[in-house]
Amino acid sequence: MTEQPQNWQVFKDTGVPNADWQLPAPPSWRPFGDSVAPGVDRRKQRADTFQMLPAQVDMINAAIYLRRPLLITGKPGTGKSSLAYKVAKELMLGEVLYWSITTRTTLKNGLYRYDAIGRLQETEQLTKLSQGQLNQQEVLKTVQKPESIGKYITLGPLGTALLPSDKPRILLIDEIDKSDIDLPNDLLSIFEEGWFEIPELDRIKEIAPNVRVRTAYSDPDEPSTWNDNGYYTVPNGRISCRAFPLVILTSNGERDFPPAFLRRCLRLRMPQPDKAMLGRIVAAHLDAEYDQLANEYGEVVAQERKKAATDIRDELIQTFLERRQEGDLATDQLLNAIFMVTRDRSPVGSSRKRLIKSLLKNLTSAEDLEDETDEGDESEQDELA
Template structure:
């Protein structure tokens, strides 16, 4: 039997990399549409999750999902978008440096200045005859709406009940002020673009780019202001690493995401890996059992289980290599604590 090992540590060049199989579905770097559809179709919601998603839809309130890593918080957003035909999920990852303005829009002032300095002389002569509005019209090239700013754009009348969808990922990683900064935006559903509001007397309508990755959709901003007419379906995820202020929590529907039980883990494995091996559940049951046992005392994520089972299914890898040579323990390494 051919060994599963591609890299052998021999120091001798070879072509065994050609034997590398296709990546697992959750590690395929494909276009945004296929990626989001894959995540949306492999997630199965629990009854409580279904109820609170519907509550958020009815009330037009953000859904704040808290849970440990790997419990499917982000996947729920893609599942809702896929089932309800809401289109591309606008994705806003949060870090300690993220500000509200970054989520709304960005203005490339340096790029605009550089472009103005490299104009050919003939073009410069032509610009002398332009009106003030014509000179300002190019400003739209340097403004890009962020994920939050794009989500708040008005929708066409026939889409009033099919809003845009926004995923704000790991809001608990944010600066302490960001949740409070979001309050007005969530309540009013509007914001201003200062650079456009200042020139509205000369140029009232400006076309800008959006954060959609699947399309080159642009938006017309009138008088420098954006007012949504259908509040977007907003999902915020949190790993529970911090508390949020009561005014912020009051504006959200809150969902605590529980870890999948053994039966649900088997279903997740089946949804992701049955196409690779129709007998995956029979082969993977010992690893599922080991994962559940380790998870009772250590922090583990479901994708670690999928990684371990994917390796088990590879041609040429004996089960003993996974279980007895500590490869399983290395893949299922705790996410926190000593040695993490």
């Protein structure tokens, strides 16, 4: 007799419209809806669950002492970017300035953005003003002072990280290996000098020496990292740091970097977590829910469920390690699998095996090409059973 699956599915493929269903609770690492700054908050949450090794602690301290960027290389899912949030929380460095790199990213993208189109539109309004096409109230709105150019300038993550402060601001440059070939070399002068000029402001510094511009800070819950409510007044068109920012660059190892760039960075290789570390990571992400169960149903029920879930976790961690020998896997794939099979309503039997196999696919598209054959074999086996 085959084992009957539990009623864990929300979508059942019955073809019958059904509004009588409840949205399942999300994983703790995928909250949505209640946050003022959801993208920022989800990234900040990594600080609470990231597990560090002694060598990583040493290199963070070395980067702080030496005022050098830290280049972190490792496989996807090894926690390279999470490290920045861990440091920011413990040292109270405020919001992590996040700069995601693509092949189109340039140094100027990181320093500042000038909205020339918006400025042009305002100029056109002034032209209408000169032709008598605006009323007096509109005139008051469009009369320009030289320093009003600051409305059209926004500092990027790198530019904001270089704002003067007593303690280092923290900047995460994510996936630097995806950049254009010139970007690492373009960063060298900034990393060495710690300052830059904004040409649009430098040209008017004699008549407008102080111009207020927007920064890249976006988290309203951390006003200590903001300067003048998210703005900064730039003196004489130049921004220069007092404390060199703690710059953390991540790389998946997809390319080599120029020796000149590597010489100016400290380097850290993130290892893939072993069995003990995976256990700690899983516990950090998932154990909090058992405290909630204890409050709702009592300690006995919570401990029984935790014991049953722990046995399943150990089994899946071992499966994950075996699968990882065949190809790359990310730790969040393990978390996904454990979450799905340790719920009150979760798949069993062949459905459980099929789901785990799909969630623990290696990080390559080649395995997807094998699915059609495998699914046909499994369907035939289910029919025989």
